[in-house]
Amino acid sequence: MALVTSTEMFRKAYAGGYAIGAFNVNNMEIVQGITEAAREVNAPLILQVSKGARAYANHTYLVKLVEAAVIECPNIPIVLHLDHGPDFETCKSCIDGGFTSVMIDASSKPLAENIAITRQVVEYAHDHGVVVEAELGALAGIEDDVKVSAEESHYTHPDEVEEFVTKTGCDSLAIAIGTSHGAYKFTAAQCTRNEKGELVPPPLRFDILEEVSRRLPGFPIVLHGSSSVPQEYVKMINENGGRMPDAVGIPEEQLRQAARMSVCKINIDSDLRLAMTGTIRQFMAEHPDKFDPREYLKPARENIKQLVKHKLVEVLGCDGKA
Ligand code: G3H
Numbered sequence: 001m002a003l004v005t006s007t008e009m010f011r012k013a014y015a016g017g018y019a020i021g022a023f024n025v026n027n028m029e030i031v032q033g034i035t036e037a038a039r040e041v042n043a044p045l046i047l048q049v050s051k052g053a054r055a056y057a058n059h060t061y062l063v064k065l066v067e068a069a070v071i072e073c074p075n076i077p078i079v080l081h082l083d084h085g086p087d088f089e090t091c092k093s094c095i096d097g098g099f100t101s102v103m104i105d106a107s108s109k110p111l112a113e114n115i116a117i118t119r120q121v122v123e124y125a126h127d128h129g130v131v132v133e134a135e136l137g138a139l140a141g142i143e144d145d146v147k148v149s150a151e152e153s154h155y156t157h158p159d160e161v162e163e164f165v166t167k168t169g170c171d172s173l174a175i176a177i178g179t180s181h182g183a184y185k186f187t188a189a190q191c192t193r194n195e196k197g198e199l200v201p202p203p204l205r206f207d208i209l210e211e212v213s214r215r216l217p218g219f220p221i222v223l224h225g226s227s228s229v230p231q232e233y234v235k236m237i238n239e240n241g242g243r244m245p246d247a248v249g250i251p252e253e254q255l256r257q258a259a260r261m262s263v264c265k266i267n268i269d270s271d272l273r274l275a276m277t278g279t280i281r282q283f284m285a286e287h288p289d290k291f292d293p294r295e296y297l298k299p300a301r302e303n304i305k306q307l308v309k310h311k312l313v314e315v316l317g318c319d320g321k322a
């Protein structure tokens, strides 16, 4: 199967009450870990590349790695998506360069400007058979090129979504309902603590999601900043020379609930980073004599695979839907 767009994936996910996992890729081991997991549980997949990933690994290397995964996984549909496209030129370069989906993220701009830029990307993308994700509302945290402080972040205003989707013609819409990018999604002051002393974040704003879905029936919604920040990996990092105090993510049950509603795409990057870093830190601490990168990248890839499998089956509910 060649690379596909997300149109059919989202249609089935919406109707079936599950979501597609969109995982960020930066190198071969990450691509392999994610795609081996999806192949084993027969799940459709979105592999996404940020501006930072293109700067790190080079556009061509990333496209070829994803094309290799398509050859190795002939039975699962895979989308190659630009994550947080900052401008028309970057989106155009990805559309011309083999991507099947792009995000234009003009969410930090005033509404009229966001609409105008998104419309321009949609026209070019649709002419080339590529689909477009846009964003309304601002998530806190660090996005590629878009750094939004907690004070500047704001929830999506449901009363803007119909006009935005109608005027832009976008194919899916990322909204802000309380998720946030990175491994520190909330300050300790915003959270309570459970009996183990772990931080418990404020719940997602399902009321906003419901209102958006009521205004856009059948339209696929996207959640960014949806890592759950597994405490086992935070602990592994901290016990092996790292320092990540009070890292906290979005509880998995809330993501599952969103997936049962209109959310068709859930973005996960930080959890992969934590699994990779924790595994490598532990390996280094336990084997100070080893220096062959394959020896520490192999268990890191395996732990990414297990983490992604868990997400596909237990959080997204998209196993068996390829
Ligand atoms: O939303 C941001 C993603 O986690 C990508 O991060 O820009 O560091 O590649 P990055």
Ligand code: 13P
Pocket (backbone or CB within 6 Å): 024, 083, 084, 180, 181, 182, 183, 223, 224, 225, 226, 227, 228, 267, 268, 269, 270, 271
């Ligand atoms: P996390 O930082 O929660 O993994 O979010 C990733 C993301 O939204 C990529 O666009």
Ligand code: ZN
Pocket (backbone or CB within 6 Å): 084, 143, 181, 224, 225, 267
């Ligand atoms: Zn994001």
